[in-house]
Amino acid sequence: MVDAPQYPTINREAPNILVTGTPGVGKSTLCKKLAEVTALRWLEISKIAKDNNCLQEYDPEFDTHVLDEDKLMDGLEEVMSIGGNIVDYHSSEFFPERWFDVVFVLTADTSSLYDRLNLRGYSGKKLESNIECEIFKICLDEAKQFYRTQIVHSLESINEAQLEENVQKICQWIQMWLNN
Numbered sequence: 001m002v003d004a005p006q007y008p009t010i011n012r013e014a015p016n017i018l019v020t021g022t023p024g025v026g027k028s029t030l031c032k033k034l035a036e037v038t039a040l041r042w043l044e045i046s047k048i049a050k051d052n053n054c055l056q057e058y059d060p061e062f063d064t065h066v067l068d069e070d071k072l073m074d075g076l077e078e079v080m081s082i083g084g085n086i087v088d089y090h091s092s093e094f095f096p097e098r099w100f101d102v103v104f105v106l107t108a109d110t111s112s113l114y115d116r117l118n119l120r121g122y123s124g125k126k127l128e129s130n131i132e133c134e135i136f137k138i139c140l141d142e143a144k145q146f147y148r149t150q151i152v153h154s155l156e157s158i159n160e161a162q163l164e165e166n167v168q169k170i171c172q173w174i175q176m177w178l179n180n
């Protein structure tokens with residue numbers, strides 16, 4: 001069970017939750033389940049960026065597009081100020097800190113992550129860099145650097161039981177926030 005500290009100056013009717021972590025750790029799987037069992041809205045940042053023309057040039061080395069972060073942030077400001085969002089993205093450093101009441105960083109062991117990314121068709125530099133990202137806990141460090149450490153929580157997600165546990169923990173956290 002985790003504490004439910006709130007951002008002191010912001011009044012939202014429901015919390016905003018950031019779910020981050022290396023690609024393949026299980027963010028979408030967790031967020032989809034959370035959106036099914038709570039009244040919160042799942043914001044899949046990669047999809048939103050693509051659907052709203054917030055992608056800039058293609059980076060062939062990492063087989064990905066660079067985000068137009070300013071355009072994306074401007075577009076999300078209204079829905080984030082209302083609250084009740086679960087934001088799903090592998091990076092956390094460019095979101096405004098004030099948007100989030102809690103940050104969950106998902107983790108997985110290297111072998112599970114390798115298999116999942118391999119199945120997804122990742123290879124070469126893209127696969128290697130994601131595995132390194134997990135080994136060096138880049139997403140966790142980034143979240144701790146850009147958000148108050150007391151709102152950042154690491155959750156392992158390597159099997160179905162942990163997935164269910166994580167859903168339960170986050171639901172309890174939401175309930176606690178709503179009761180405060």
Ligand SMILES: Nc1ncnc2c1ncn2[C@@H]1O[C@H](COP(=O)(O)OP(=O)(O)O)[C@@H](O)[C@H]1O
Nearest residue numbers: 023024025026027028029116157158159160163
């Ligand atoms: N807790 C888990 N246990 C076993 N497999 C999982 C778990 N979470 C996710 N997966 C599997 O791992 C793969 C990547 O999950 P996904 O949610 O797409 O990751 P992300 O959104 O972080 O890129 C999917 O095939 C998914 O079914």
